Amino acid sequence: MSSADSKAQKRQKFEKVFEVIREELLTHFNGEGMPKEAAEWYRQNLDYNVPGGKLNRGISVVDSVEILKGRALTDDEYLKAAILGWCIELLQAFFLVSDDIMDSSVTRRGQPCWFRNEKVGLIAINDAFMLEAAIYWLIKKHFRSEPYYIDIVELFHETTYQTEMGQLIDLITAPEDHVDLSKFSLQKHRLIVIYKTAYYSFYLPVALAMHMSGIPLASSTTPNPYTLAQSILIPLGEYFQIQDDWLDFSGTPEQIGKIGTDIVDNKCSWCINTALAVASEKQRKVLDENYGRKDAEAEKRVKAVFVEVGVKEKFEAYEEDAYKRIIGLIETIPVDGLGTDGAVKLKREVFKSFLDKIYKRQK
Structure with missing residues (x-):
């Protein structure tokens, strides 16, 4: 089987779990005595906003649990890991529905933003709240008896708060309708990236997998594995976003699947x-005079300056340095894994699998 076929099969298996949790959420919703039209609205909200993305964050939970356990997962283990993965996708959907309203965006994932649909409008704000609330209902239903239950609840709350902090900095630094480059800086960019993207896209999937695999929060005899994981995954998330920014400028629509609009x-x-x-x-x-203008000629003038100052060469140097730094951090984990009081160890492979997916990516 080719790697593309394997990836498609993995996605298909993961998507089947969405059908399970959607029906669980709707069964509970109907059990509360909600009217039929409200249940249909909720179903459309879930179907329109949750499963359409790349699903990398969600599938990463399953992949990381498999690496940490060092074997294929049982059906029950797979279901639990996939539910946690879908909880991240619900969190992503909550962020995106909200973000599109704040940015007055037009399209998302090749279709009109949810709030742009007829009859939806600002009802989308409540729909976003419901997507977020579904996370905690699912966690309670499936993980209430697990020893790590409160750890994953707190992790979702903390990560949500961190992401919202990043969103605030982004919104007040770079409003689409008011350009003020004096507010910009590499330090502010770094803060936005770490808080708005890195915590929920990189640290959250691995930390959830670690909790599910039985890695304790702290040990008297070893470094805190969660602190170590975060020290690797946050720079990894920063590297990923800088790549994204570079590809928005340099990539063709055929290559990256969209027209760069930054x-x-x-x-x-x-x-x-x-x-x-x-x-x-x-x-x-x-x-x-030209940045942030809805004008193709102004955009060309900005791009010409980017070429003049050597943004391409600076990105290539950054990418090599970031790769070496992240490899160095990964290698602080012992070859045989970081020991804990439990049976499962933190392994280099968890982080290398993330890095391998994004190093020198072209889309």
Whole structure:
């Protein structure tokens, strides 16, 4: 079987679990005596907003549990790992439905944003709340008797709060309708990336897998495995987002599957912040006058400055340095795994599998 076939099969198996949890949520909803039209609305909300993405975050929970346990999962273990994965996808859906309203976005995943649909409008705000609440209902139903129950509840709450902090910095730093490059900096970009993306996209899937695999929060004889995991995964998430920013500028629509819009949308991206850090007075004037404008010619002028200041060369140097740094962090984990008081050890392979997926990616 080819790797593409294997990936498709893995996704298909994961998607079947969504059908299970959707029916559980709707059965509970109907059991509360909700009217038929409300149940149909909830079903449409779930189907429209939850399963359509790449599902990388959710599937990473299953992959990480398999690596940590060192064997194929039983049906019950797979179901539990996949439910935690879908809880991340529900969290993602909650963020995206909300984010699209805040940004007045038009499309998401190749279809109109949920709030843009006829009759939805600002009801989407409540729909977003319901997507988030579904996480905690599912965790209670499936994990209430597990010793790590409160750990995963707290982890979701903390990660949600961190992501919302990042969203706030992003919204007040780079509103789409008001360009002020004096608010931009590489340090602010780093904060936005870490809080808005890295915690929930990279640390959350692995930390959930660690809890499910029986790795305790702390041990008297070894380093805290969660602190170690975070020290690797947050820089990994930062690297991923900087790649994303670079590809938005440099990638073709055929390559990345979309037209890059960071420049016209006034995004506080790595590329603009890198250019601002080294731009001459003349180049800075061009950036100030053209960045964030809904104008193809203005966008071309910004791109020309990016080329002049060597953003490509700076990205290539950053990528090599980031890769070496992350490998170095991974190698702080002993070859035979970081021992804990339990039977399961933290393993280098968990982190290498993430790094291998994104190093030198082209889309």
